[in-house]
Amino acid sequence: MDNTTLLVITGVVGVIVGFVVAKFLEKGKASKTISSAKKEAALTLKNASREAENIKKDKIFQAKEKFLELKAEHEKVIISKDKKIADAEKRIRDKESQVSNELSKNKKLNQSIEEKVKDYDYRLDFLEKKKAEVDKLHKSQVEQLEVISGLSADDAKQQLMESLKGEAKSDAMAYIQNTLEEAKLTAQQESKKIILNTIQRIGTEEAIENCVSVFNLESDDVKGRIIGREGRNIRALEAATGVEIIVDDTPEAIILSCFDSVRREVARLSLHKLVTDGRIHPARIEEIVKKTTKQIEEEIIEVGKRTVIDLGIHGLHPELIKTIGRMKYRSSYGQNLLQHSREVAKLCGVMASELGLNAKLAKRAGLLHDIGKVPDTETEVPHAILGMEWAEKYGEKPDVCNAIGAHHDEIEMKTLLAPIVQVCDAISGARPGARRQVLDSYIQRLKDLENIAFGFTGVKKAYAIQAGRELRVIVESEKVSDEKASELSFEISQKIQTDMTYPGQVKITVIRETRAVNIAK
Numbered sequence: 301m302d303n304t305t306l307l308v309i310t311g312v313v314g315v316i317v318g319f320v321v322a323k324f325l326e327k328g329k330a331s332k333t334i335s336s337a338k339k340e341a342a343l344t345l346k347n348a349s350r351e352a353e354n355i356k357k358d359k360i361f362q363a364k365e366k367f368l369e370l371k372a373e374h375e376k377v378i379i380s381k382d383k384k385i386a387d388a389e390k391r392i393r394d395k396e397s398q399v400s401n402e403l404s405k406n407k408k409l410n411q412s413i414e415e416k417v418k419d420y421d422y423r424l425d426f427l428e429k430k431k432a433e434v435d436k437l438h439k440s441q442v443e444q445l446e447v448i449s450g451l452s453a454d455d456a457k458q459q460l461m462e463s464l465k466g467e468a469k470s471d472a473m474a475y476i477q478n479t480l481e482e483a484k485l486t487a488q489q490e491s492k493k494i495i496l497n498t499i500q501r502i503g504t505e506e507a508i509e510n511c512v513s514v515f516n517l518e519s520d521d522v523k524g525r526i527i528g529r530e531g532r533n534i535r536a537l538e539a540a541t542g543v544e545i546i547v548d549d550t551p552e553a554i555i556l557s558c559f560d561s562v563r564r565e566v567a568r569l570s571l572h573k574l575v576t577d578g579r580i581h582p583a584r585i586e587e588i589v590k591k592t593t594k595q596i597e598e599e600i601i602e603v604g605k606r607t608v609i610d611l612g613i614h615g616l617h618p619e620l621i622k623t624i625g626r627m628k629y630r631s632s633y634g635q636n637l638l639q640h641s642r643e644v645a646k647l648c649g650v651m652a653s654e655l656g657l658n659a660k661l662a663k664r665a666g667l668l669h670d671i672g673k674v675p676d677t678e679t680e681v682p683h684a685i686l687g688m689e690w691a692e693k694y695g696e697k698p699d700v701c702n703a704i705g706a707h708h709d710e711i712e713m714k715t716l717l718a719p720i721v722q723v724c725d726a727i728s729g730a731r732p733g734a735r736r737q738v739l740d741s742y743i744q745r746l747k748d749l750e751n752i753a754f755g756f757t758g759v760k761k762a763y764a765i766q767a768g769r770e771l772r773v774i775v776e777s778e779k780v781s782d783e784k785a786s787e788l789s790f791e792i793s794q795k796i797q798t799d800m801t802y803p804g805q806v807k808i809t810v811i812r813e814t815r816a817v818n819i820a821k
Contacts, residue, residue, distance in 0.1 A: 513555075513556045513564050513565075513567075513568050514553050514554075514555055514556075515553065515554045515555075515556055515568055515571050515572070516552060516553055517552045517553060517554065517575070518552070519552065520551065520552060522575055523547050523554065525580050526545075526547065526554065526571070526574075526575070526580060527547060528580065528581070528582075532581075532582055533580050533581065533582065533585060534547070536582035536585045536586065537567065537570070537571070537585050537589070540570075540585055540586050540589040541558075541563055541566050541567040541570065541589055542558065542563045543556050543557065543558040543563050543564055543566075543567040544556070544557040544558060545557075545567070554571070556568055556571075561628075561629035561630060561631065562596060562600075562626065562629040564629075565596060565629060566589065566592050566593050566596050567589075569592045569595070569596070570585070570588045570589045570592045573588050573591075573592065574588055599625075600622060600625035600626050600628070600629075601618075601621065601622055601625055602625070603624075603625040603628050603638070604620075604621035604622055604623070604624040604625030604626075605621055605625075607624050607625070607638065607642065607667070608621060608624065608667070610642075611642065611645050611646070611649075611663055611667060612660065612663070613645075613660070613663060613664050613667060616664075617694035617695060617696075619690075619694055620668065620671065620690070620691070620694050620696075623671045623674055623690070624638070624641070624667065624668075624671070625638075626674045627641055627670070627671075627673075627674055630673060630674050635728075635729070637670055637673060637674070640670065640728050640729070641666070641667050641668075641669065641670055642667070643728045644666040644667070644669060644670075644721070644724045644725050644728050645663045645664075645666035645667040646663070646666075647666065647724035647727055647728065648662040648663055648665060648666030648717075648720050648721055648724045649662055649663040649666070651720050651723070651724060652717075652720055655716070655720070657716055657717070657720070661697070661699060661700060661717060662717055662720055662721070664696070664700050665699070665700045665703035665704060665717050665720075665721050666720075666721055666724055666725075668687065668691055668696070668700065668704055669684075669687065669703065669704050669707050669721050669725060670683065670687065670725075671687040671690055671691070671704070672684060672685070672686035672687030672688075672690065672704075673687075682708065682710050684704060684705050684706070684707055684708045684710050684711075685705055685710050685711070687704045687705070688701050688702070688704045688705030688711070691704050698714075699714075699715045699717050700717070702714045702715055702717070702718055703715065703717040703718040703720070703721045704721070706718040706721075706722070707721045707722045707725055708722075709722075709797070726804045726805055729804055745768055745800070745802060746764040746768050747764075748799075748800055749762075749764040749768060749771050749796065749800070749806065750762045750763070750764050750771070752792060752795050752796055752799065752800070753771060753773045753792055755795075756788060756791065756792060757779065758775045758776050758779035758780040758784070758788070759773055759774075759775055759776075759788075760774050760775060760776050761773075761774040762774070768802065768806065769804060769805070769806060769807065770806065770807040770808075770809065771792070771796075771806055771807070771808050771809070772809045772811060773788070773789075773792065773808065773809065773810045773811065774811045774813070775788065775810060775811070775812050777812050777813060777814045780810075780812055781812075782812060785810045785812045786810070788810050789808045789809070789810040792808045792810075793806070793808045796808070
């Protein structure tokens with residue numbers, strides 16, 4: 301064996317020995333690790349066992365507490381049910397006791413009723429016997445009276461009834477007459493009191509509108525500028541406004557003539573603006589008239605709003621508010637229509653309050669009663685009917701619509717508001733100085749009143765007095781009796797209502813005079 305082989309073997313052996321030694325060392329370390337792991341596992345198992353025991357004890361304690369709580373609740377439920385059962389049993393016992401008491405009472409009551417029925421039967425038999433005896437006695441007395449008076453019972457009864465009828469009729473007529481006279485007197489007094497109180501509580505202004513307006517100038521030199529070259533300016537102004545402009549010798553004044561107050565006011569304001577500005581020519585005139593017309597329309601709406609606010613009226617349709625504003629530029633018999641409507645509204649409110657009615661509704665009807673007098677176009681429909689149709693169109697209440705339509709008796713009055721509006725309209729129109737009429741139409745109305753009276757048979761003379769407020773008719777006593785005189789007064793009043801138009805009311809007095817003349821010689 302050479303050295304190389306020996307070296308190789310020696311190396312191999314060294315490697316094997318080293319490997320064996322390493323394995324032995326690793327086995328020693330592993331046994332130590334296993335021993336340590338076993339100790340840790342034993343300790344962990346011991347701790348886990350201790351914790352499990354603690355948790356077990358806690359759970360058992362919690363379970364006992366829960367059991368005690370459930371047991372207490374269960375006992376409460378049982379106690380409550382036992383109490384309810386006891387209460388129910390007590391009520392049942394009370395009911396049984398009450399029923400037994402009622403049964404005992406009913407039994408006693410039945411016995412009492414039976415006794416009363418027996419007593420009643422006995423009394424009934426006794427009364428029937430007595431009645432038979434009384435009838436027999438009455439019959440014998442009637443026969444004796446018939447023999448004495450010579451009249452049968454039916455004849456005597458008939459005479460007595462006739463006598464009582466006459467007395468009762470006479471007494472009833474006297475009572476009715478007295479009652480009617482007292483009622484008339486009381487009604488007249490109360491109505492006069494209400495009307496006088498209403499008039500006294502309303503203070504009103506007197507406003508009269510004319511058909512012409514006077515436009516004052518600083519100097520007469522302005523007239524030429526208003527007329528313009530060959531009259532172009534004045535023609536343009538008349539065409540734009542629809543107002544007749546009269547330029548005459550009146551110093552420092554121009555007259556504007558038109559029946560429409562709105563157009564007249566537009567012309568007046570337009571002239572004022574043109575004269576103030578100094579530029580007067582057809583184009584400028586048309587521009588100013590358009591602006592003024594728009595301004596007047598806005599003013600009309602503003603006047604309507606202020607009016608309804610002053611009177612405390614709410615919820616009025618915008619078109620009705622505009623119509624109320626237009627009343628400012630309308631007049632009726634010389635009386636400003638807006639002023640008249642405001643006055644009637646206030647009168648209606650006061651009178652409705654006096655009568656215990658709705659004052660706000662009465663004011664509303666009084667303010668709107670003449671809206672039919674300001675139509676945009678001419679119409680043949682009476683203004684009361686037209687106003688009623690407008691009020692219905694714009695959602696006013698039926699009571700207000702009826703009051704508007706009936707204030708001149710064109711339709712039937714259905715509510716108490718209608719006569720109130722009619723009366724207040726007459727009060728406002730009949731107030732001294734409120735209205736103004738042309739003299740010729742005034743005289744013609746008086747003549748028509750007298751002619752209507754002469755159209756009836758038996759009328760000898762007729763006089764219209766007190767500015768047409770009263771018509772006195774003198775009749776022939778031979779042709780007209782007292783009863784006929786009353787009928788004649790009514791017929792004349794109906795004829796006047798049907799054929800004539802007049803403010804306020806007309807009193808018809810029929811006078812029948814009988815004279816007996818003798819001469820002593």
